[in-house]
Amino acid sequence: GNSVTQMEGPVTLSEEAFLTINCTYTATGYPSLFWYVQYPGEGLQLLLKATKADDKGSNKGFEATYRKETTSFHLEKGSVQVSDSAVYFCALTLNTGGFKTIFGAGTRLFVKA
């Protein structure tokens, strides 16, 4: 079946550290890939996306590249800030007789000043 696996958290980093959150997927087809971010007490919001192989999504200093050969979409940021503390969700959307979105379990990030 279709699924998304992302690294377990929590991840704790110091400000200005490099961030990587791993995400791999299994899909019977050619999905679009997304990273969503959830700040405390809020709903999820789109961080970035990629719709085809080798596309790079980027936003607010975050980047992720759609790697079809490794079925991965790892999230990276060169220098994290305290304000980046949140839960990050990797997701895929696939047309299975309707566009369904499947989420990973989420990775909580804590950034210390």
Place this chain on the structure above:
Amino acid sequence: NAGVTQTPKFQVLKTGQSMTLQCAQDMNHEYMSWYRQDPGMGLRLIHYSVGAGITDQGEVPNGYNVSRSTTEDFPLRLLSAAPSQTSVYFCASRNADSLQGTPLHFGNGTRLTVT
């Protein structure tokens, strides 16, 4: 600029009670959906709708009903609440006739506790 609005924000129910979680969007999105968020499990799809009068089951539909009489509203009904339904519930919408690269827009969630 409301987007997706969910009410209530918090709710406590006793086992066996029923209630309706409300969701409304003002973006004229055809696709609407309900997810539940549980620790370590991400978001799981409960029910979804691709337009008024059309609904379908997601991954975890048991114990929940939905209806879609208008484009704007997509209420989620708990028929007889159980402690296993303690969770945070999110409503999300998107344009249905776009390609699969269109993201979901989320409400701020309803935190439900069933005792």
